[in-house]
């Protein structure tokens with residue numbers, strides 16, 4: 206039969222939402238200007254600090270006027286180096302109103318990582334929180350492209366780090382006459398860093414089509430929720446794509462969001478109880494915590510209606526356990542990458558258990574043989590590749606990495622292994638980089654981790670490859686035990702052997718550890734575990 210290639214390029218529905226085709230600064234300027242003035246927009250779950258929509262609007266406009274006075278304009282880059290705070294997004298909005306590109310950065314980067322990230326984005330102005338300023342002010346003298354470093358916190362005003370002048374005195378009167386700068390939808394709105402799971406984080410240039418596309422998807426009840434009654438807990442850092450898009454969503458919806466400046470399990474649960482959180486977007490490590498931590502029973506989190514998750518692989522059993530334990534209406538998987546600039550598939554059909562869903566608006570998707578570039582049909586595992594309105598312009602100041610990231614048809618090569626079924630629903634197997642090559646087989650770690658997590662004494666598990674002369678690589682597990690519970694290596698090796706085919710057995714054994722190394726977006730740093738595995742012998 207002829208290779209009907211067009212059948213193997215899947216197309217999402219045409220977008221027709223009511224979200225105006227406007228740059229993020231203009232979209233949010235209008236949303237904040239028209240929001241209920243005295244409603245609380247955000248609360249810091251750790252400190253209890255709050256900010257109203259009126260404060261968000263006035264403070265961001267005042268700051269925009271002050272930034273304009275020092276020459277910040279369209280095309281400039283403004284970096285934000287801070288933990289999650291209720292006023293984190295005031296400089297983000299102020300910069301966006303002026304058409305500047307916003308570059309949020311991880312506040313606990315090492316000096317080398319911070320230098321590398323800043324040399325990529327080359328900001329004119331850097332905002333840094335009191336807690337993060339040592340990492341930035343120390344670099345200030347060396348960074349010739351930086352005009353000004355402005356420090357802030359929830360209790361201290363925006364202050365010039367050199368002159369110690371409070372940054373936007375005396376701009377009260379111009380608020381009503383201020384209008385945001387007009388920019389093109391294809392201008393760079395954000396430079397966001399990928400999570401750094403597989404190597405150095407990469408500076409990803411996203412246009413205004415990313416936040417607008419995200420809002421368009423969330424405005425369709427099929428994919429998400431857009432309501433003033435939402436109370437979202439933003440669990441991830443605001444400098445990460447997911448945290449950034451969740452912030453855009455809650456401000457646009459004029460709904461309450463809770464941020465955590467420091468993640469602690471008890472604070473996380475207390476916030477859901479105290480602020481009656483009804484929605485949140487989490488990563489698998491948090492789903493696993495919700496599925497098996499005894500702490501969960503100590504809080505009333507019955508306000509939760511829906512949990513979405515993405516960011517790493519997780520077996521469908523955990524989804525079912527979380528849904529049942531928390532009595533949720535829905536646990537929804539979604540798939541996206543920083544380079545995709547939003548979610549590109551979102552779960553819409555509960556019967557498609559384990560699926561990351563179907564294509565979002567105006568997206569195209571395909572699965573390709575990673576070596577031959579040939580198109581693969583339904584059920585065939587290959588590299589997931591996508592094309593859509595929110596996909597990145599490229600990596601900042603890295604044309605080589607950008608060119609390598611797209612195929613001849615302009616599809617983004619994700620590096621992720623997956624497939625789609627006959628109905629066009631996508632399933633994520635894992636990253637190609639993380640599949641364990643046992644002889645001629647490719648073993649997905651998530652499958653073995655799911656079995657280990659069924660043991661009541663197992664709190665967390667990560668399976669990585671261990672070099673092996675005979676097989677090339679063999680699976681080895683790192684396990685964190687539940688407090689006060691015990692289990693032996695042999696028990697876990699046997700548990701897995703009973704449930705999997707011969708190539709998926711834990712020939713490398715089990716290493717018990719007190720915690721798994723994670724990055725700031727809660728993803729397990731498997732590359733660290735691979736190094737330890739190399740020297741372990743069962």
Ligand SMILES: Nc1ncnc2c1ncn2[C@@H]1O[C@H](COP(=O)(O)OP(=O)(O)OP(=O)(O)O)[C@@H](O)[C@H]1O
Pocket residue numbers: 399400401402403404405406407514515516517518519538539540541542543544561619621633635636726728
């Ligand atoms: N639903 C999902 N299931 C499995 N993996 C997912 C899912 N959603 C996202 N991911 C993983 O997260 C990756 C995107 O994450 P992100 O852009 O934050 O950076 P990263 O790839 O983790 O880090 P880096 O690119 O810096 O190594 C995807 O490439 C994929 O591997």
Ligand SMILES: O=C(O)[C@H]1CSC(c2nc3ccc(O)cc3s2)=N1
Pocket residue numbers: 423428429430446447450451454484485486513514515516537538539540541542543547548551
């Ligand atoms: O907030 C919501 O209602 C849910 C519905 S699914 C969803 C997602 N948002 C993102 C953003 C980036 C990304 O990589 C994955 C998702 S899933 N948000």
Ligand SMILES: [Mg+2]
Pocket residue numbers: 399400542
């Ligand atoms: Mg990546």
